[in-house]
Amino acid sequence: MDTITLKGPYLIFLGRETRQAFAKTGLGLVEWRRDLCLGQLRLPGGIADLGVPDMTLGEAVKRGVGSLVIGTAAIGGKVPDEWVAVLLEAAGLGLDIVAGLHSSLSAVEGLPEAAEESGARLVNVRIPPVHLPVGSGKKRSGKRVLMVGTDCAVGKKYTALQLEKDMKAQGLNATFRASGQTGIMIAGSGIPIDAVVSDFVVGAAELLSPANAEDHWDVIEGQGGIFHPAYAPVSLGLLLGSQPDAFVVCHDAGRETISGWEHMPVPEISQVIDRTVALGSLTNPAIECVGISVNTAHLSDDERAAYLDDLSRRHGLPCVDPLKNGTGSIIARLTTLNEKQSASA
């Protein structure tokens, strides 16, 4: 039993993409794992640009690339016809093909055969590993901090990645753990928690952040939201299996209703904190909120400062927009937590 594990480094495939916004996955990879991205491969007419060297499949093989990663969204989730020749050649050369497509790579004619012959893998990061365990509820060594959201798409992945980066910059021992498809490509491993059968979702989350050194922090990407009318079970499974010592509430300052469920209000941050502590204490009674991360893209600088100050005063917690402020104040709180727990041990 293991998580999905990708073979690096990557060559990122953008097809004939012309719109920068649709190359979001590729841009995320380059932003967070520049060293893992040796180059980009674009078809004639493709002008979206990740700012990394253009590279042929032949060069990629010479440079030791492990995977061709699809870095753009395919319209309708289907593999476009003009991609097929590249995918076949890449698989023939022994490169793994990595995608988060709704349609299956195995449905591309000749691709499974080409991959099998060369020993390459067709990896869909939306598909969880088989033979996942059920949750054990048993405590593991090491420390964990989980992102929890007031809704989907509020910056949970971004916050976790920024936190990992800032912790590493301070010399702390930290690992980003991916629970969704883009995160898995960035981390090079992970489990798409929302695609796991509900009986095994806690067990999958336990597998995602295995036992580790006592001073090691897993920084775990969150999913959904505990007040989400459809995805709360995913969030609960991730919470129970992660057994987090700490969590960060992620919120979008402009959001008033659950995205896509406009008849449901976004919960109060205090409700999310209380509920997360109540539910999470089943597998880690020491669970504690260490900060609030807010997407304040729609606020002016003045408004942002006032908003975060007010939030911080009301909750007695560090509140940041990680894009603007970094996560230093949250890390300071995490460190205190570490000392407090060591002192009480």
Next chain:
Amino acid sequence: MDTITLKGPYLIFLGRETRQAFAKTGLGLVEWRRDLCLGQLRLPGGIADLGVPDMTLGEAVKRGVGSLVIGTAAIGGKVPDEWVAVLLEAAGLGLDIVAGLHSSLSAVEGLPEAAEESGARLVNVRIPPVHLPVGSGKKRSGKRVLMVGTDCAVGKKYTALQLEKDMKAQGLNATFRASGQTGIMIAGSGIPIDAVVSDFVVGAAELLSPANAEDHWDVIEGQGGIFHPAYAPVSLGLLLGSQPDAFVVCHDAGRETISGWEHMPVPEISQVIDRTVALGSLTNPAIECVGISVNTAHLSDDERAAYLDDLSRRHGLPCVDPLKNGTGSIIARLTTLNEKQSASA
């Protein structure tokens, strides 16, 4: 999109089963749906007995049987060799084969072909329907009462079935809704909620108890437990999707630790009530506990009466062992609830 739907009536297949206890599924079917069970089919040497007429496949077809239902546990979950001839003949005659086996009926040589030729289906009640929706969180018409447990295997299915039976006996409009494999065979339809991908578990639960007449009660089989270290996400999904107006807490009087997770205590009944109200109010703010159903098999008659009286006094709720007391006092409470809500409407 629909639930699993079985074709009745049933012929129950017991193979060469000699141990009554292993024919549990068949016994449950006969206990709760005697009219649906036209007969049993036993192989030479099989002495387990459901107390219904022995019947050949030929007779079954003449009598209009729709499905051959596997009513006994196969050792290791694999189809025994001596069953194969019967299954092939049944499928050839156009009978659906219904099982909850871990192994697949399609793996039995020749069986998929025999079924396809006659138009019969091979139905594994452990496999959820495809194309389930995500939860909507939108209120549906009709009333719902959900069984929730302090643990797995505490009598949630039994309580729901007894409640349905007693409600019908009082002339109330009630339907048992099955969320697990044995329940699905008994109800003739349902969804194995624990086998649903976590993103869709709320949506599956919504589908399980669709909009209905305002005076109609869905009596919904529970799964897992909201304090269960592995299965709580299943329970939460079922709770959010069922949007229950009422719930019954099911408990085993002898249980002190979570079965199979002996390092975790069984929660207090009051904790289960409070947590269920807190979580369930997201999709139905009127949710209310209407009773406690206890398996008191290990208590003497005197002990039972004292235990249930004490519980009832402490919680201010009807407390019964449905096997001993029926569910009349819980139904009385449900009825009050109905009047209260009508009055406030």
